[in-house]
Amino acid sequence: MTHPSVLARAVGFTMILLSARRATAQVPVLEISGANFRPMPLAVAAPQSADDNARSKSAELDAALMFDLSASGIFQVLDRKSFLARVSEGLTASAINFARWADIGADGLVKTQLASEGQKIRAELHFFSVGTGKEEFKLTDSAADRDVRRLAHSLADALYRRLTREPGPFQSHLAFVRRTAQGKEVWVADWDGRNGQLAAGGPNVLNVLPALIPDGSGVAFTTYRTGRPMIFVQRSGGAAVPLVKSDHMATGIAFSPDAKRIAYSLAVGESTQIWVAQADGSGAKQLTDTPYFINTSPSWSPDGKRIAFVSNQGGSPQIYVMSADGGGIRRLTFQGNYNQTPDWSPRGDLIAFTARDERRAFDLFTVNVESGKITRLTQDQGDNEEPTFSPNGRLLIFASHRTGTSRLFVMNSDGSNQLPLPMDSGAYHTPDWGR
Amino acid sequence: MSPADAKAHSALAPSLLTGTRLPVGRYLVVSLVGHAAFFAAIGVFSYLHLGARIDLNQQPIKASLVRLGKPRDPKLLPRIPDAPKEEEAKAPVPEPPKPEEPKSVPMPDAKARPPGNADRRKQLLSAFNRTSGAGGSRTAKTIEELEGQTDGDPNGNSATQEGERYYGQLKAQIQQRYDVSQTIPEQERLHLKAQVLVLIGKTGEVLKARLATSSGNELFDNSVLAAVKKASPFPPPPEHLRDALQRRGIVLEFRP
Numbered sequence: 001m002t003h004p005s006v007l008a009r010a011v012g013f014t015m016i017l018l019s020a021r022r023a024t025a026q027v028p029v030l031e032i033s034g035a036n037f038r039p040m041p042l043a044v045a046a047p048q049s050a051d052d053n054a055r056s057k058s059a060e061l062d063a064a065l066m067f068d069l070s071a072s073g074i075f076q077v078l079d080r081k082s083f084l085a086r087v088s089e090g091l092t093a094s095a096i097n098f099a100r101w102a103d104i105g106a107d108g109l110v111k112t113q114l115a116s117e118g119q120k121i122r123a124e125l126h127f128f129s130v131g132t133g134k135e136e137f138k139l140t141d142s143a144a145d146r147d148v149r150r151l152a153h154s155l156a157d158a159l160y161r162r163l164t165r166e167p168g169p170f171q172s173h174l175a176f177v178r179r180t181a182q183g184k185e186v187w188v189a190d191w192d193g194r195n196g197q198l199a200a201g202g203p204n205v206l207n208v209l210p211a212l213i214p215d216g217s218g219v220a221f222t223t224y225r226t227g228r229p230m231i232f233v234q235r236s237g238g239a240a241v242p243l244v245k246s247d248h249m250a251t252g253i254a255f256s257p258d259a260k261r262i263a264y265s266l267a268v269g270e271s272t273q274i275w276v277a278q279a280d281g282s283g284a285k286q287l288t289d290t291p292y293f294i295n296t297s298p299s300w301s302p303d304g305k306r307i308a309f310v311s312n313q314g315g316s317p318q319i320y321v322m323s324a325d326g327g328g329i330r331r332l333t334f335q336g337n338y339n340q341t342p343d344w345s346p347r348g349d350l351i352a353f354t355a356r357d358e359r360r361a362f363d364l365f366t367v368n369v370e371s372g373k374i375t376r377l378t379q380d381q382g383d384n385e386e387p388t389f390s391p392n393g394r395l396l397i398f399a400s401h402r403t404g405t406s407r408l409f410v411m412n413s414d415g416s417n418q419l420p421l422p423m424d425s426g427a428y429h430t431p432d433w434g435r
Numbered sequence: 436m437s438p439a440d441a442k443a444h445s446a447l448a449p450s451l452l453t454g455t456r457l458p459v460g461r462y463l464v465v466s467l468v469g470h471a472a473f474f475a476a477i478g479v480f481s482y483l484h485l486g487a488r489i490d491l492n493q494q495p496i497k498a499s500l501v502r503l504g505k506p507r508d509p510k511l512l513p514r515i516p517d518a519p520k521e522e523e524a525k526a527p528v529p530e531p532p533k534p535e536e537p538k539s540v541p542m543p544d545a546k547a548r549p550p551g552n553a554d555r556r557k558q559l560l561s562a563f564n565r566t567s568g569a570g571g572s573r574t575a576k577t578i579e580e581l582e583g584q585t586d587g588d589p590n591g592n593s594a595t596q597e598g599e600r601y602y603g604q605l606k607a608q609i610q611q612r613y614d615v616s617q618t619i620p621e622q623e624r625l626h627l628k629a630q631v632l633v634l635i636g637k638t639g640e641v642l643k644a645r646l647a648t649s650s651g652n653e654l655f656d657n658s659v660l661a662a663v664k665k666a667s668p669f670p671p672p673p674e675h676l677r678d679a680l681q682r683r684g685i686v687l688e689f690r691p
Contacts (some may be wrong), residue, residue: 026679026683027632027683027684027685027686028496028602028679028685028686029495029496029630029685029686029687029688030495030496030498030602030605030606030685030686030687030688031495031496031497031688031690032606032609032610032613032687032688032689032690033689033690033691034610034613035613035614035615035658035689035690035691036613036614036615037614037615037616037617037619037691038614038615038616038617039616039617040616040617040618073617074617074618075617075618107616108618163618163620164618164620164621165620165622166620166621334510335509335510335511335512335513336511336512355512357511357512357514358511358512363512365512365513374512374513375513376512376513376514376515379514379515415515
């Protein structure tokens with residue numbers, strides 16, 4: 001007869017149900033946010049080459065790819081000295097001993113293979129998840145022999161996009177100023193400062209404050225070639241020509257993100273005001289009108305509707321924001337007494353700037369455009385200045401004096417992972433990161 | 436059949452041990468049907484009411500632990516409190532108590548060990564202390580340099596305190612170990628929410644931690660479970676929460 005045991009089981013079941021109900025009825029919920037987003041530990045195996053020509057190019061591709069991935073902010077690229085796997089280990093999941101990669105702490109594994117194809121180099125990049133021991137995806141690309149660094153940037157961009165679903169910043173360009181014994185030159189290079197080309201130079205001439213044209217057609221800059229500062233533009237294949245035609249001192253050009261308008265400063269008498277004009281310099285219009293005060297360093301919002309700038313109308317240089325027709329001027333920073341060189345993030349939310357703190361150190365900060373909240377990015381690492389956002393708004397390049405001379409560094413937009421750009425020795429400053 | 440036999444028979448009749456057919460069968464059927472109906476009703480009731488065992492709309496507790504220190508002049512630019520400093524790295528760390536070693540037992544290892552090893556052990560231990568959630572190795576100097584409130588907690592990470600202090604301690608301890616992979620796409624991060632039900636014993640140990648609601652992203656789910664595991668054990672719960680935390684637990688609602 002099963003009746004008693006059925007009853008016992010049923011009673012037990014009821015009690016479980018009731019207790020489960022009672023247990024979860026009054027459970028408090030504690031909210032936890034503020035995750036520390038940490039870069040994925042990534043092992044990047046040395047590239048394997050199918051032939052001698054590919055082998056001769058592999059070191060260059062490897063160096064560029066390693067730097068891109070190290071600076072990306074989403075990876076912690078592991079030191080190859082720690083690798084336990086055989087150098088000749090294959091490129092398929094079945095040939096890989098994932099335990100050896102897990103032992104060194106890798107979550108992701110990248111393997112590349114290069115091969116020559118006529119005058120081109122073809123690269124295959126395999127991305128493996130070490131935890132699951134599976135190949136997640138494969139990327140294939142090719143480029144001319146001499147463009148092997150660009151091939152690396154293209155692969156890095158594709159990997160970045162594949163994982164984050166956002167465009168990577170590694171095929172973009174960087175303009176900067178190189179200081180020489182004779183003067184200052186404007187250069188345009190790949191994002192990492194390599195493959196540089198001189199855009200404006202000349203003995204005993206200062207060329208400063210470069211701004212890449214957002215459509216990629218050239219670079220504009222402030223030059224002292226005639227004695228007083230003027231704004232010139234150098235379009236690819238042409239000679240540098242004046243862009244802003246004015247009898248006054250014009251400095252600090254910035255292009256609107258659609259490349260149709262420019263903003264710059266004109267110094268008249270004791271005051272300096274912000275002007276805007278069409279991209280060819282026509283239709284100039286004065287935006288700020290504060291006699292005896294200085295308004296400089298315009299930077300456009302990504303939608304082109306607002307302009308951030310520096311003004312001392314409140315007594316000390318501070319970051320201000322106004323609409324692109326000059327209305328609605330609003331002071332954005334109220335901390336510190338020497339805030340300058342704003343750069344509006346392409347993501348729109350932040351403006352990065354240089355500030356001098358109470359210890360008289362120049363450091364980088366961001367201010368939230370809506371809330372006005374200021375976040376510090378650099379500290380106790382010499383003077384750091386002139387931040388410029390990557391086209392995707394995730395990274396910043398800036399000039400730092402931490403090694404003695406002024407060099408260019410890249411970091412995440414929260415200030416982490418500060419790395420020097422792999423540039424030849426020299427003194428560099430005033431970077432402008434464009435597309 | 437004698438009257439005595441008949442009496443004996445009737446005495447045996449109600450016993451279930453005999454195989455005799457009795458009207459109890461009818462009651463059995465009624466009882467079974469009744470029980471079946473009762474449990475079916477409970478089943479329906481619990482299905483309807485236990486479906487949302489954790490009320491997603493329940494107002495989460497907000498708790499933060501105020502840091503010990505002096506408030507910073509609001510006119511000054513902010514400083515990064517956790518910036519690595521050379522002084523801090525070199526600061527002497529209190530030596531952990533060494534277990535008594537019986538002298539009679541020969542210790543060949545101790546003699547064979549090169550002299551540098553003791554220092555290295557200290558370094559490793561100090562590194563461990565620095566990264567451990569307890570924060571016990573923070574020197575008085577660094578505490579002074581942090582801004583906070585004069586009645587704050589050395590492990591606090593907020594400028595103002597709100598809510599139950601113990602929950603603030605839990606939160607602060609878990610947040611220190613709340614690491615998530617940067618490769619999770621940002622658009623996805625906005626929607627990520629995972630809930631972990633945790634039962635906490637009276638000494639602060641985690642009795643049970645299970646995923647109550649998945650975020651839908653495996654990488655994130657694993658990260659939050661790992662955060663609870665790495666952050667435990669927690670401080671012993673105060674008297675008034677001890678019973679509730681041990682039996683009913685607490686739901687930790689993780690968002691990036």
